[in-house]
Amino acid sequence: xxxxxxxxxxxxxxxxxxxxxxxxxxxxxxxxxxxxxxxxxxxxxxxxxxxxxxxxxxxxxxxxxxxxxxxxxxxxxxxxxxxxxxxxxxxxxxxxxxxxxxxxxxxxxxxxxxxxxxxxxxxxxxxxxxxxxxxxxxxxxxxxxxxxxxxxxxxxxxxxxxxxxxxxxxxxxxxxxxxxxxxxxxxxxxxxxxxxxxxxxxxxxxxxxxxxxxxxxxxxxxxxxxxxxxxxxxxxxxxxxxxxxxxxxxxxxxxxxxxxxxxxxxxxxxxxxxxxxxxxxxxxxxxxxxxxxxxxxxxxxxxxxxxxxxxxxxxxxxxxxxxxxxxxxxxxxxxxxxxxxxxxxxxxxxxxxxxxxxxxxxxxxxxxxxxxxxxxxxxxxxxxxxxxxxxxxxxxxxxxxxxxxxxxxxxxxxxxxxxxxxxxxxxxxxxxxxxxxxxxxxxxxxxxxxxxxxxxxxxxxxxxxxxxxxxxxxxxxxxxxxxxxxxxxxxxxxxxxxxxxxxxxxxxxxxxxxxxxxxxxxxxxxxxxxxxxxxxx
Ligand code: C2O
Ligand code: CU
Numbered sequence: 001x002x003x004x005x006x007x008x009x010x011x012x013x014x015x016x017x018x019x020x021x022x023x024x025x026x027x028x029x030x031x032x033x034x035x036x037x038x039x040x041x042x043x044x045x046x047x048x049x050x051x052x053x054x055x056x057x058x059x060x061x062x063x064x065x066x067x068x069x070x071x072x073x074x075x076x077x078x079x080x081x082x083x084x085x086x087x088x089x090x091x092x093x094x095x096x097x098x099x100x101x102x103x104x105x106x107x108x109x110x111x112x113x114x115x116x117x118x119x120x121x122x123x124x125x126x127x128x129x130x131x132x133x134x135x136x137x138x139x140x141x142x143x144x145x146x147x148x149x150x151x152x153x154x155x156x157x158x159x160x161x162x163x164x165x166x167x168x169x170x171x172x173x174x175x176x177x178x179x180x181x182x183x184x185x186x187x188x189x190x191x192x193x194x195x196x197x198x199x200x201x202x203x204x205x206x207x208x209x210x211x212x213x214x215x216x217x218x219x220x221x222x223x224x225x226x227x228x229x230x231x232x233x234x235x236x237x238x239x240x241x242x243x244x245x246x247x248x249x250x251x252x253x254x255x256x257x258x259x260x261x262x263x264x265x266x267x268x269x270x271x272x273x274x275x276x277x278x279x280x281x282x283x284x285x286x287x288x289x290x291x292x293x294x295x296x297x298x299x300x301x302x303x304x305x306x307x308x309x310x311x312x313x314x315x316x317x318x319x320x321x322x323x324x325x326x327x328x329x330x331x332x333x334x335x336x337x338x339x340x341x342x343x344x345x346x347x348x349x350x351x352x353x354x355x356x357x358x359x360x361x362x363x364x365x366x367x368x369x370x371x372x373x374x375x376x377x378x379x380x381x382x383x384x385x386x387x388x389x390x391x392x393x394x395x396x397x398x399x400x401x402x403x404x405x406x407x408x409x410x411x412x413x414x415x416x417x418x419x420x421x422x423x424x425x426x427x428x429x430x431x432x433x434x435x436x437x438x439x440x441x442x443x444x445x446x447x448x449x450x451x452x453x454x455x456x457x458x459x460x461x462x463x464x465x466x467x468x469x470x471x472x473x474x475x476x477x478x479x480x481x482x483x484x485x486x487x488x489x490x491x492x493x494x495x496x497x498x499x500x501x502x503x504x505x506x507x508x509x510x511x512x513x514x515x516x517x518x519x520x521x522x523x524x525x526x527x528x529x530x531x532x533x534x535x536x537x
Contacts (some may be wrong), residue, residue, distance in 0.1 A: 060407035071098025098521035104178035110154035135224035144227030166190025170214035176201035178497025184215035185534030206233035207302020241272035292336035299325035307381025316374035319451035319480035321504030380472030403447035422512025
């Protein structure tokens, strides 16, 4: 804002000075006129530009209060479908007459309860040669503690905030009751410094999940407020001797694995089965592979794939928010290395490297990045699945992922759009309980990959670029849509609430790429915007 005003003022000063100089030079009357006209023209252009900038900033700024509730406070109006009248984005806070969000809760108790305390606190982290960073952490480390629970358990997490800014915790990939979703301004207020909040949810599905702040998530996740959540299966179908959670996060553009910028050693014996659970907590995709043994992609976003087949040094791409479970058997000799490269790079980095087992990786042993990239659309074995491309869908929504330059929340620059609008002006999808909903993601922006993440639901991938998947069924919560790609995904509307659907390149989300998927007649007392200070992205 300031910089634009300055430019305009400077422009005016320049004009005044030039005019003065012109007079001193005793130019002819004609020359003076021409100069004046040019200057006047310039002034007009500057004023017009200034007006446009001002207008852009004004119209793109967040309202003070955005209430995402779908129950309006309009009294009882018989014979009216309130759900279609009272949609999201009300600028006045209204608690309405609907189902309060606070009632969308997990049971108070269960046979097994896992209780954790996560304290948001500052910490100085160092990475070997690096001078280190001042990070925001859960319990003093980034990643925060890996929470391991048993499938079916009730998970209770007490969040205590010792930071100077508000925080929340979102349980990424877990279909929690709405009030435990951790979205500032939608399901709760950001937890203020010195305050606390308790999350409670049933860990129904086994798998690899993660957690991160959903107040200013771009800033706060980037600064270290994230960790992993592992739900161990009640009845494991495979046995793993070693089970390791790995969070990929870059600090000052240097990628790290569990905060290690060099070599992360994981002990394992020859013949043992190893499971590596990887999450990309960053905003951009990486390419990885395993060298030293053939590996299986056992699960994506925590959901098992059917009949995974061995891959040898096949590169796979992981985008922001996504998870991979990789399994392999330790060879008789030598280590197994997880190698990493940025998206589009031709060579794996020397560091960071995850080294499983004894021995070291010869520096000349880095394989080339192959071209046969892993593709879930053709991987594993087909199996009967609840939702298929032949299912009957109650509703279909096309979401076009776009990009433009303009203003988002008063900031000039890139704007990422959903159906040509940026948050909070994006359209809202209203789903009714029991509906089978199809979402078609179309990336016509040609501006990077968009890992689209839906809260509160797991979706089935039906088609990629119009073609049905030929391998295992694939169930995800985050789907990476590359330029010129189209995916159809579908989910059952089985978790009432107010849910976000957004790009997990959190920079994109911070610049407009968010929308809401909501159920009718839900009320929330919370608001997004300047009045509350709640900014989910
Ligand atoms: Cu992992 Cu809405 O976020
Ligand atoms: Cu994006």
